[in-house]
Amino acid sequence: MRIPNNVFDVIVIGGNLAGSSAAISASNKGVNVVLVERNKEPFYPAHCGEAMAEVTTKMYGLDKIDFTKNRISNILLNVGSKEYLLKIKKFSIIIFDRNRVENGLLKRAEKQGVELFIGINMRDFKPPHEIVLDNKKTIKGKVIIDASGISCQVGRRIGMDTKLRKEDIGVCIQSRVKSDFTANTAKSWFHKPYAPLGYAYLFPLNEKLANIGLGVFGGIKLDQSKLLKNYIKDMTGGNYEIISTFKACVPLAPPMSRLIKDNVMIIGDAARLSNPTTGSGIRNALFSGSLAGIIAAKYIPGEIT
Numbered sequence: 634m635r636i637p638n639n640v641f642d643v644i645v646i647g648g649n650l651a652g653s654s655a656a657i658s659a660s661n662k663g664v665n666v667v668l669v670e671r672n673k674e675p676f677y678p679a680h681c682g683e684a685m686a687e688v689t690t691k692m693y694g695l696d697k698i699d700f701t702k703n704r705i706s707n708i709l710l711n712v713g714s715k716e717y718l719l720k721i722k723k724f725s726i727i728i729f730d731r732n733r734v735e736n737g738l739l740k741r742a743e744k745q746g747v748e749l750f751i752g753i754n755m756r757d758f759k760p761p762h763e764i765v766l767d768n769k770k771t772i773k774g775k776v777i778i779d780a781s782g783i784s785c786q787v788g789r790r791i792g793m794d795t796k797l798r799k800e801d802i803g804v805c806i807q808s809r810v811k812s813d814f815t816a817n818t819a820k821s822w823f824h825k826p827y828a829p830l831g832y833a834y835l836f837p838l839n840e841k842l843a844n845i846g847l848g849v850f851g852g853i854k855l856d857q858s859k860l861l862k863n864y865i866k867d868m869t870g871g872n873y874e875i876i877s878t879f880k881a882c883v884p885l886a887p888p889m890s891r892l893i894k895d896n897v898m899i900i901g902d903a904a905r906l907s908n909p910t911t912g913s914g915i916r917n918a919l920f921s922g923s924l925a926g927i928i929a930a931k932y933i934p935g936e937i938t
């Protein structure tokens with residue numbers, strides 16, 4: 634599949650959901666693709682609440698990957714002093730093992746002939762074609778797809794407006810928690826006391842394990858660790874064990890006005906395609922990645938400009 638002098642049709646920067654979807658759909662159409670991902674292994678546990686609509690799994694062929702999922706049929710919402718119980722009848726939401734999906738997509742890409750540079754960082758981009766890697770090697774691509782997440786590594790090097798205002802960043806903290814949970818019920822708590830101007834969530838993976846987190850607008854000074862601890866304590870009646878905790882950010886800005894510049898396409902969180910009201914971005918990462926791959930594969934043989 635590889636052609637001489639490290640020249641590829643398509644270079645994808647970032648090997649998570651958006652990047653691997655782009656690599657799969659481009660290679661599926663017969664162009665040659667390399668994917669560069671700086672992490673050796675996906676973050677474990679995933680840096681995510683791991684909630685998505687079940688219908689998404691079918692749309693992107695995720696149902697062919699073997700991963701555990703917990704089906705949610707109730708959502709308990711707390712807004713101010715009011716509590717609402719939403720019963721989901723038709724379109725289920727699942728809490729799923731994202732690491733399995735991430736690995737499954739990368740395996741699928743590799744099987745299709747995508748060259749994987751895993752554990753290798755993109756150090757620089759010299760437009761229009763050259764990517765400088767951390768190991769000082771240089772690769773060239775006719776099309777560059779930026780799937781590097783919120784930092785938008787390629788976009789910012791070509792002068793795209795990648796700056797996010799503080800209030801356009803969702804600052805999140807999340808723990809993986811052991812306790813007793815009602816497996817079919819997810820919980821969300823809006824605003825105070827746990828997440829001022831944001832929301833806290835409890836997404837059970839099963840009866841014993843849940844992702845519990847909260848997200849608030851950037852620029853607000855808050856002790857997030859303390860807020861999360863209070864939320865976990867109250868949701869579990871004080872009977873809990875924290876297995877791990879991480880902090881991460883999600884873009885809440887409108888999408889970039891331009892997602893393509895010359896031979897560069899921006900997808901997923903890099904393009905600010907997460908939902909600004911909920912911070913959910915899995916579906917749009919998969920969708921924009923798949924679409925970018927198809928567009929790249931049409932551009933390479935000159936079918937489109």
Ligand SMILES: Cc1cc2nc3c(=O)[nH]c(=O)nc-3n(C[C@H](O)[C@H](O)[C@H](O)COP(=O)(O)OP(=O)(O)OC[C@H]3O[C@@H](n4cnc5c(N)ncnc54)[C@H](O)[C@@H]3O)c2cc1C
Nearest residue numbers: 647649650651671682683684755781782901902913914915
């Ligand atoms: C706490 C939290 C909870 C969330 N929960 C949900 C949820 O329940 N449901 C939902 O739908 N969405 C959720 N989201 C949002 C969702 O996780 C993102 O929208 C989604 O991960 C975006 O996928 P992506 O592939 O575009 O970017 P990312 O997942 O950010 O992947 C970018 C990849 O690029 C790599 N990379 C970056 N720079 C370089 C470089 N220089 N060289 C090589 N590789 C590089 C990174 O290592 C990373 O693997 C949550 C987000 C957060 C922060």
